[in-house]
Amino acid sequence: MPELPEVENARRLIANQALGRTIVAVDDSDTFVCRPHSPGELRAALTGRTLTAAHRRGKAIWCETSEVLGGPPGPGPDLGIHLGMSGRIVVTSPDGQSAEGGDPPDRDAQQRKAEWNRFTLEFADGGRMALFDKRRLGRIQLNPDIGALGPDAEQVTRPEFAELMTRGTIAVKARLLDQSKIAGIGNLLADEILWQAKIPPAMPVNRLRRADVDRLYRALGSVLESAKAYGGAHTGDVIAARRPGGTCPRDGAEMRHGTVGGRSTWWCSREQAWSAAPRELLPEPASRR
DNA sequence: AACAATGTTCAGTC
DNA sequence: GGACTGAACATTGT
Numbered sequence: 484m485p486e487l488p489e490v491e492n493a494r495r496l497i498a499n500q501a502l503g504r505t506i507v508a509v510d511d512s513d514t515f516v517c518r519p520h521s522p523g524e525l526r527a528a529l530t531g532r533t534l535t536a537a538h539r540r541g542k543a544i545w546c547e548t549s550e551v552l553g554g555p556p557g558p559g560p561d562l563g564i565h566l567g568m569s570g571r572i573v574v575t576s577p578d579g580q581s582a583e584g585g586d587p588p589d590r591d592a593q594q595r596k597a598e599w600n601r602f603t604l605e606f607a608d609g610g611r612m613a614l615f616d617k618r619r620l621g622r623i624q625l626n627p628d629i630g631a632l633g634p635d636a637e638q639v640t641r642p643e644f645a646e647l648m649t650r651g652t653i654a655v656k657a658r659l660l661d662q663s664k665i666a667g668i669g670n671l672l673a674d675e676i677l678w679q680a681k682i683p684p685a686m687p688v689n690r691l692r693r694a695d696v697d698r699l700y701r702a703l704g705s706v707l708e709s710a711k712a713y714g715g716a717h718t719g720d721v722i723a724a725r726r727p728g729g730t731c732p733r734d735g736a737e738m739r740h741g742t743v744g745g746r747s748t749w750w751c752s753r754e755q756a757w758s759a760a761p762r763e764l765l766p767e768p769a770s771r772r
Numbered sequence: 773a774a775c776a777a778t779g780t781t782c783a784g785t786c
Numbered sequence: 787g788g789a790c791t792g793a794a795c796a797t798t799g800t
Contacts, residue, residue, distance in 0.1 A: 486778070515795065542779080568779045569797080599797095618796050620779060653789065662780085670778060716778075745791075747777075 485566040485585050486716040487636055487667030487707065490542045493564075493572040496584035497537040497546060500574040501604075501612045505533050508605035516601040516614070517623050525562075528625055529604065532559045540635050541666020542566065545627055563627030567620030573600075577608040583615075636667035637707055644703070645696050649688055655699075656684035657744030668703075670746045672710065675719035676702045678731075681754045684743045725749040 485493070511517045511525035531551035535558070538545050544566075548559035564572070571585035595615075602614040602623045614621050634643055647664050648655070658664060659673045668676070677684050679702035682695055691699070710716050720732050729738040729749065736753035 489778095565780080567795090568777080570779095616796095617798075618777095618779095620795060622780080651788070657789085660779095746779090 485542065485568075485570060486669035486672050486710075487542060488710040489585050489715050490544060490566060490667070491539055491711070493566060493584035494537050494539040494544050496572055496574055496582055497534065497544070497564075497612070500576070500582060501546075502534050502537065504606040504608055504610065506530055506604050507607045508603075510600070510603040510605075511623070513601045513619070516616070516619060516621055520623075520625065525602075525623065525625065528560050529562065534562065540629055541632050541662055542669070543627060543629060543632060543666070545629060560625045561627065563622070563624040564614060565622040565624075565627075566614075567616060567618065567622060569618040570601075570614055570616035570621030572612065573615050574612045575610045577606075577610045579610075632662055632666040633664040634666065636665050636703060639665055639703075641697075641700050644700050645693075648696055648699060649691055652687045652689055654685045654743050655682060655688050655691060656746075656748060658688050660744050660746065669716060670748075671716040671719060671722055671725075672706060673746075674725065674749055675710075675716070675721055676706045678721040678751060678755065679706060681751075683755045683757055684748050684750050685741075686757075721749070721751075 506529050509526035509529050511520065512522050514522060517525060529548065531554065532548040534546040535549050536547040542565060544564040546562040546564070548562060550556060550558055566585045571583055573581050573583050575581040599615055599617050600613040601616045601619060601621060604612045606612070614623060633647065639647070644665070648658060656673050656677060659668045659676065660670065674684070676699065680695070680698040682691070682699060706719065710718060724730060724732060724738050730736065731738060731751035731754065734751065734753055736751055738749050739752045740747070740749050742748060
């Protein structure tokens with residue numbers, strides 16, 4: 484579930500609670516989550532160091548690490564953390580108290596299998612930091628390629644955004660989800676942003692008019708702001724209507740469902756219909772076979 | 773029991 | 787290279 488707001492919570496948790504604590508042991512035995520590293524590689528790279536800073540761009544987190552005492556001079560590698568679809572960061576203090584950030588906590592905290600901790604740093608003070616991830620789609624990687632990501636969705640400027648959102652022929656929703664173009668928007672945020680801006684998700688980006696891009700940019704800002712304020716992407720106004728029989732919270736029209744950009748997509752049949760745009764500017768919606 | 777699900781990445785095709 | 791599809795990952799919820 485984690486999209487930009489949840490990932491920022493996880494980053495802040497690390498920044499507030501995990502920095503400066505000496506790493507004495509590392510469980511990097513999950514070769515899928517830690518790919519392409521082999522077991523022991525992350526342990527060798529991190530043991531004896533501390534995390535010194537936690538950064539984020541889009542949904543990617545990376546932590547700088549300190550020099551290791553008695554080792555080669557200079558800082559250690561960056562520790563890259565991606566929460567995937569269900570990952571959560573759990574930081575435990577020396578007295579065993581834990582704090583979490585990322586995927587919203589389960590109601591049922593008892594259903595917590597130890598093997599869902601996919602990666603763990605143990606600190607000298609007796610506490611730990613773990614990537615807890617039921618679905619195992621999270622990822623831990625040394626020196627992740629942050630440069631492959633587009634500008635963070637919270638920082639992108641209007642001119643940058645206009646450039647990004649009008650080049651090519653891809654569906655506007657697919658472009659919003661393309662992390663190499665703009666980083667941090669996930670499936671739920673994308674549906675919410677398009678709904679707020681009243682734009683059909685399958686509209687090719689080169690068909691967006693200036694006014695559409697302006698509405699989209701404003702919706703991006705307001706959706707991120709309210710998701711942050713209310714605790715995550717799943718708190719959006721239209722998210723509750725993403726179900727069979729759902730109706731638009733604004734006009735009560737039936738919600739439509741389909742696949743756009745390979746992802747499950749819901750939109751208002753009235754406000755986000757193709758016919759809501761000037762007819763002469765629109766191609767037929769791509770037919771699905 | 774079958775199917776879809778918040779994300780990424782890779783292989784393959786046109 | 788752009789656009790698109792399907793598969794893979796593991797588990798939960800409907």
